Amino acid sequence: MDRAQIGLLLRISDEDNVYVLLRNMAAGTVLQLGEQETAYETGLELGHKIAARDIAAGEKIIKYGAPIGSATRDIRAGEHVHVHNIKSDYLPTYTLDPITD
Amino acid sequence: MAAKAEFPGYLRQDGRKGIRNTILVVYLVECAHHVAREIVYPYRKQGVHLIGFSGCYPNQYAFDMMARLCTHPNTGGALLVSLGCESFDRRGLAETIAGSGRPVETLVIQEKGGTLSTVEQGQAWLGETLAGLEESTPLVTMAVDELVVGAICGGSDATSGITANPAIGRCFDLLVENSARAIFEEGGELIGCERIMAERAVTPELGEEILATMEKTAHYYTTMGHGSFAVGNADGGLSTVEEKSMGAYAKSGSSPISGLIKPGDVPPSGGLYLLDIVPDGGARFGFPNINDNAEIAELIACGAHMTLFSTGRGSVVGSAISPVIKVCANPDTFRRMAGDMDVDAGRILEGRATLDEVGEEIFSQVLAVAGGAPTKSESLGHQEFVLTYKSFEPIGPACLPV
Numbered sequence: 001m002d003r004a005q006i007g008l009l010l011r012i013s014d015e016d017n018v019y020v021l022l023r024n025m026a027a028g029t030v031l032q033l034g035e036q037e038t039a040y041e042t043g044l045e046l047g048h049k050i051a052a053r054d055i056a057a058g059e060k061i062i063k064y065g066a067p068i069g070s071a072t073r074d075i076r077a078g079e080h081v082h083v084h085n086i087k088s089d090y091l092p093t094y095t096l097d098p099i100t101d
Numbered sequence: 102m103a104a105k106a107e108f109p110g111y112l113r114q115d116g117r118k119g120i121r122n123t124i125l126v127v128y129l130v131e132c133a134h135h136v137a138r139e140i141v142y143p144y145r146k147q148g149v150h151l152i153g154f155s156g157c158y159p160n161q162y163a164f165d166m167m168a169r170l171c172t173h174p175n176t177g178g179a180l181l182v183s184l185g186c187e188s189f190d191r192r193g194l195a196e197t198i199a200g201s202g203r204p205v206e207t208l209v210i211q212e213k214g215g216t217l218s219t220v221e222q223g224q225a226w227l228g229e230t231l232a233g234l235e236e237s238t239p240l241v242t243m244a245v246d247e248l249v250v251g252a253i254c255g256g257s258d259a260t261s262g263i264t265a266n267p268a269i270g271r272c273f274d275l276l277v278e279n280s281a282r283a284i285f286e287e288g289g290e291l292i293g294c295e296r297i298m299a300e301r302a303v304t305p306e307l308g309e310e311i312l313a314t315m316e317k318t319a320h321y322y323t324t325m326g327h328g329s330f331a332v333g334n335a336d337g338g339l340s341t342v343e344e345k346s347m348g349a350y351a352k353s354g355s356s357p358i359s360g361l362i363k364p365g366d367v368p369p370s371g372g373l374y375l376l377d378i379v380p381d382g383g384a385r386f387g388f389p390n391i392n393d394n395a396e397i398a399e400l401i402a403c404g405a406h407m408t409l410f411s412t413g414r415g416s417v418v419g420s421a422i423s424p425v426i427k428v429c430a431n432p433d434t435f436r437r438m439a440g441d442m443d444v445d446a447g448r449i450l451e452g453r454a455t456l457d458e459v460g461e462e463i464f465s466q467v468l469a470v471a472g473g474a475p476t477k478s479e480s481l482g483h484q485e486f487v488l489t490y491k492s493f494e495p496i497g498p499a500c501l502p503v
């Protein structure tokens with residue numbers, strides 16, 4: 001991780017493949033993770049997730065050392081990870097409505 | 102981090118030890134609330150707390166909760182205030198309290214000549230009881246492995262799951278390491294974590310019980326039409342229901358789960374316990390817990406000497422009977438409401454402390470509060486209390502394997 005990013009990104013558990021933003025990130029920020037540079041045209045608020053490494057479509061998203069969903073497409077290191085590229089794996093088997101595909 | 106700390110404890114007849122010696126004034130129906138509050142008022146800063154049950158119709162859960170709270174190790178005695186015609190079994194409760202070796206008195210407003218004379222008699226009883234209380238309660242040495250500590254979160258925001266909850270989890274690991282009993286509670290906010298929780302159970306049978314409980318929970322919340330994941334959560338950076346649940350779940354730390362209990366069940370030995378707060382028998386009485394204090398009261402009924410409360414937006418509540426340690430997740434909230442917060446977990450966000458450091462700080466606070474240091478909400482006089490209608494079936498043998 002780049003020196004400037006220390007204090008910005010938190011990996012909660014060692015197994016996590018996402019970081020959490022520790023503070024609001026201004027528009028125009030360029031994140032460098034490994035070889036990968038990601039420019040953010042719009043800002044992101046604290047609490048949002050950033051891919052810590054490349055994540056393939058279908059791969060589990062790990063936060064708190066636990067799966068919190070799966071990638072719906074390939075995600076590059078440094079990319080914003082949110083509802084646009086991950087989905088819940090939680091099959092709501094416990095809801096009263098049966099799941100239909 | 103092994104803690105050799107010892108602190109004074111009030112020894113009760115059942116062998117349990119308390120960290121406070123509080124006298125409870127208990128109204129047994131809303132109609133007796135004002136009289137009970139008037140009795141307490143001059144004594145409110147002298148270790149006298151007001152609790153009560155508003156309902157007029159009988160409820161076994163409410164009775165059992167009251168019995169547990171009035172014989173809690175932090176409770177030194179109780180004054181019951183009854184209107185007279187409500188259904189609450191005041192004789193049964195008074196017998197239970199007397200049987201525990203604690204001073205107890207019942208005042209029935211309809212028999213004592215109304216408001217003024219009941220207030221007068223109640224205050225006279227309080228004056229006498231307080232005067233002899235310290236002398237009549239044996240003070241002994243108490244250690245960490247005799248502590249019961251609960252955890253909840255309320256007024257959460259995007260920071261709760263990053264700072265305060267995992268830091269409380271670290272503290273819970275330290276407590277369990279030191280053979281204390283740590284309880285985290287389960288409501289709808291843990292939906293999505295059931296498999297992970299079940300895998301942490303000390304036996305497969307307990308894991309099955311946890312899954313069954315979560316199924317009950319999901320049914321209950323679906324019936325109530327109360328989803329756990331809201332649009333505001335996504336704005337705060339949470340993408341899925343299991344992510345949100347994991348944030349709340351982080352309070353539990355990483356110890357194995359030793360048991361599944363229900364309100365009023367006291368954990369039998371050191372370890373981590375999951376408290377099931379969702380009623381059995383379907384959604385009959387409305388929301389499982391109408392607010393944070395209803396949950397705190399249930400943790401206390403399970404013997405909690407104190408409760409760790411994680412808040413991001415800034416809750417100010419405390420509790421009757423057992424002190425509340427406020428762990429503030431958000432550094433801006435802490436700066437704004439420092440007078441209400443015990444621990445500034447938001448330092449983690451600003452690179453001023455690590456999760457482990459804050460976890461150890463919470464653990465030190467637990468020991469200090471056990472030793473008599475007042476928490477912020479305690480010294481501000483917060484003594485919130487709520488008890489509502491519920492029903493529970495007893496837990497099965499698989500729920501407490503050790």
